[in-house]
Amino acid sequence: xxxxxxxxxxxxxxxxxxxxxxxxxxxxxxxxxxxxxxxxxxxxxxxxxxxxxxxxxxxxxxxxxxxxxxxxxxxxxxxxxxxxxxxxxxxxxxxxxxxxxxxxxxxxxxxxxxxxxxxxxxxxxxxxxxxxxxxxxxxxxxxxxxxxxxxxxxxxxxxxxxxxxxxxxxxxxxxxxxxxxxxxxxxxxxxxxxxxxxxxxxxxxxxxxxxxxxxxxxxxxxxxxxxxxxxxxxxxxxxxxxxxxxxxxxxxxxxxxxxxxxxxxxxxxxxxxxxxxxxxxxxxxxxxxxxxxxxxxxxxxxxxxxxxxxxxxxxxxxxxxxxxxxxxxxxxxxxxxx
Amino acid sequence: xxxxxxxxxxxxxxxxxxxxxxxxxxxxxxxxxxxxxxxxxxxxxxxxxxxxxxxxxxxxxxxxxxxxxxxxxxxxxxxxxxxxxxxxxxxxxxxxxxxxxxxxxxxxxxxxxxxxxxxxxxxxxxxxxxxxxxxxxxxxxxxxxxxxxxxxxxxxxxxxxxxxxxxxxxxxxxxxxxxxxxxxxxxxxxxxxxxxxxxxxxxxxxxxxxxxxxxxxxxxxxxxxxxxxxxxxxxxxxxxxxxxxxxxxxxxxxxxxxxxxxxxxxxxxxxxxxxxxxxxxxxxxxxxxxxxxxxxxxxxxxxxxxxxxxxxxxxxxxxxxxxxxxxxxxxxxxxxxx
Numbered sequence: 001x002x003x004x005x006x007x008x009x010x011x012x013x014x015x016x017x018x019x020x021x022x023x024x025x026x027x028x029x030x031x032x033x034x035x036x037x038x039x040x041x042x043x044x045x046x047x048x049x050x051x052x053x054x055x056x057x058x059x060x061x062x063x064x065x066x067x068x069x070x071x072x073x074x075x076x077x078x079x080x081x082x083x084x085x086x087x088x089x090x091x092x093x094x095x096x097x098x099x100x101x102x103x104x105x106x107x108x109x110x111x112x113x114x115x116x117x118x119x120x121x122x123x124x125x126x127x128x129x130x131x132x133x134x135x136x137x138x139x140x141x142x143x144x145x146x147x148x149x150x151x152x153x154x155x156x157x158x159x160x161x162x163x164x165x166x167x168x169x170x171x172x173x174x175x176x177x178x179x180x181x182x183x184x185x186x187x188x189x190x191x192x193x194x195x196x197x198x199x200x201x202x203x204x205x206x207x208x209x210x211x212x213x214x215x216x217x218x219x220x221x222x223x224x225x226x227x228x229x230x231x232x233x234x235x236x237x238x239x240x241x242x243x244x245x246x247x248x249x250x251x252x253x254x255x256x257x258x259x260x261x262x263x264x265x266x267x268x269x270x271x272x273x274x275x276x277x278x279x280x281x282x283x284x285x286x287x288x289x290x291x292x293x294x295x296x297x298x299x300x301x302x303x304x305x306x307x308x309x310x311x312x313x314x315x316x317x318x319x320x321x322x323x324x325x326x327x328x329x330x331x332x333x334x335x336x337x338x
Numbered sequence: 339x340x341x342x343x344x345x346x347x348x349x350x351x352x353x354x355x356x357x358x359x360x361x362x363x364x365x366x367x368x369x370x371x372x373x374x375x376x377x378x379x380x381x382x383x384x385x386x387x388x389x390x391x392x393x394x395x396x397x398x399x400x401x402x403x404x405x406x407x408x409x410x411x412x413x414x415x416x417x418x419x420x421x422x423x424x425x426x427x428x429x430x431x432x433x434x435x436x437x438x439x440x441x442x443x444x445x446x447x448x449x450x451x452x453x454x455x456x457x458x459x460x461x462x463x464x465x466x467x468x469x470x471x472x473x474x475x476x477x478x479x480x481x482x483x484x485x486x487x488x489x490x491x492x493x494x495x496x497x498x499x500x501x502x503x504x505x506x507x508x509x510x511x512x513x514x515x516x517x518x519x520x521x522x523x524x525x526x527x528x529x530x531x532x533x534x535x536x537x538x539x540x541x542x543x544x545x546x547x548x549x550x551x552x553x554x555x556x557x558x559x560x561x562x563x564x565x566x567x568x569x570x571x572x573x574x575x576x577x578x579x580x581x582x583x584x585x586x587x588x589x590x591x592x593x594x595x596x597x598x599x600x601x602x603x604x605x606x607x608x609x610x611x612x613x614x615x616x617x618x619x620x621x622x623x624x625x626x627x628x629x630x631x632x633x634x635x636x637x638x639x640x641x642x643x644x645x646x647x648x649x650x651x652x653x654x655x656x657x658x659x660x661x662x663x664x665x666x667x668x669x670x671x672x673x674x675x676x
Binding site for chain 1: 379380381382383384435438439457458459461465466468469470472473475476479481484485488491493496498499500503
């Protein structure tokens with residue numbers, strides 16, 4: 001990652017993910033070992049594909065949430081390691097299935113597994129990792145964690161199906177869009193954080209607080225991702241800038257630009273995203289329209305709104321380095337866009 | 339189904355699945371209700387696809403095993419209904435993902451979901467049903483059932499990946515082939531039967547007996563399926579005769595014919611199944627080679643061997659109509675080939 005504390009132009013300390021990364025490091029090393037161990041199988045293709053994804057430099061933000069939430073709640077056992085590993089496997093399985101669904105060529109800047117090994121292997125290795133995730137949850141003996149994470153698995157799949165049905169529809173409302181990202185992204189963030197309180201046997205109030213923190217952080221995270229897809233650099237993003245445009249995804253910057261645009265502009269969005277009729281200059285023009293209507297700035301604004309809710313959700317917890325680092329993680333997620 | 343007790347040419351009563359179907363009927367009606375209820379979602383595409391598969395006339399043999407095993411063990415609660423529903427959902431999810439992996443056009447004689455709704459929806463609705471399956475298991479509160487079924491989910495996926503890697507390799511050994519079907523078919527049969535004992539809180543010995551019964555029945559079932567693909571009628575099979583040949587699957591009839599064949603015959607198998615270079619006459623010639631080497635008869639023989647093991651596994655249970663019907667189900671599975 002190499003994100004260091006920097007001063008921004010106003011001389012303010014820049015938000016960083018480093019404090020969180022440092023605090024969870026000892027736990028995360030054990031999670032990384034578990035990830036490698038649990039992706040093993042006598043069927044060679046499974047560890048091969050799993051390792052390709054696992055080593056491709058994801059930030060592991062979801063398992064970090066589980067680890068930090070459990071520690072903030074004072075947990076001293078090691079079941080949170082299994083839950084964190086399970087959460088990362090659920091995420092990895094989703095990525096594998098997503099690539100098949102999206103027909104993506106790149107994943108985190110590397111060739112997608114489906115390009116190297118085919119759609120078939122991506123579907124099946126995803127299923128395998130999902131099965132392993134449930135096995136690990138069972139090992140913790142926590143029916144409540146199982147309930148939360150199996151529910152999240154349903155909601156994520158529902159969100160993906162919903163995305164299919166709104167895809168390439170430029171008249172998608174902001175609400176419909178939000179419904180999709182709450183399900184496909186925020187559900188796992190919220191479950192990941194919530195099970196931290198569950199494993200620590202904390203009262204329902206703290207469980208709900210972490211659930212809310214995770215959900216709102218997840219929404220903010222996805223909104224910023226969507227903004228970066230039009231404003232970031234490929235290097236920073238680990239995927240190609242303009243991927244969403246080329247894949248004709250309807251994200252908030254598009255939703256806002258379409259609604260605020262003229263009749264001619266709406267025709268442009270319909271042609272490029274609904275009809276899929278794109279020329280080389282279209283991405284540049286799309287960015288110009290977004291700038292004209294403040295669509296990127298307002299997407300970041302919306303992200304800030306959810307970030308605020310995430311921060312407030314943690315207010316009931318006493319001060320601690322864990323809490324501090326979880327709060328700063330929110331700032332970092334939102335600040336990525338700058 | 340309409341399978342009735344018939345006399346075969348020797349005047350012996352023909353094995354039937356009807357006694358089992360009748361005994362489980364009251365329970366199965368509730369499972370069918372649960373299947374419809376749990377395949378609901380506010381995302382319309384999900385019940386649409388799920389109902390397409392659910393109503394397409396599968397025999398529901400796996401949930402029947404759970405129901406009958408639990409009842410044979412004297413269970414009087416209703417958690418077995420949830421486990422049976424979960425088992426059928428796991429199976430349905432596998433079918434959806436299988437169709438994507440196999441690129442099948444037909445499923446149980448109807449258009450495969452992936453042809454109507456696309457690969458994307460098949461992958462995601464499969465994921466949704468898998469999530470629902472785990473939610474239902476959690477509701478029973480049985481960590482042991484969760485352990486057994488999540489383990490089965492891993493083994494099934496492993497088996498499918500293994501099948502990918504042996505596919506189109508005519509020199510596959512009988513052992514390698516068995517390893518594939520033990521994983522991809524028998525694992526769910528065995529888990530389905532085993533959780534019947536678990537939900538009834540029966541001793542480990544009975545749990546192991548049902549696990550063995552289910553596994554060996556599953557192997558026999560798959561072997562007969564593979565034989566029928568070359569010897570059955572499309573009507574009886576619910577899929578096209580010769581599908582395995584056209585999809586270049588290596589099944590036991592092929593493994594035996596290849597091993598027992600001449601050099602010229604091996605070239606035929608290599609051309610048609612490895613190179614995928616098939617003409618209209620090839621299926622007929624393949625059947626002729628199988629007949630020449632007794633490959634179908636011996637596949638059925640092997641199935642009988644596993645059927646015997648399945649029957650013996652139930653010996654420790656006292657006589658009851660439930661036990662009778664489970665024993666006759668084995669005979670029925672094997673007798674399908676005649």
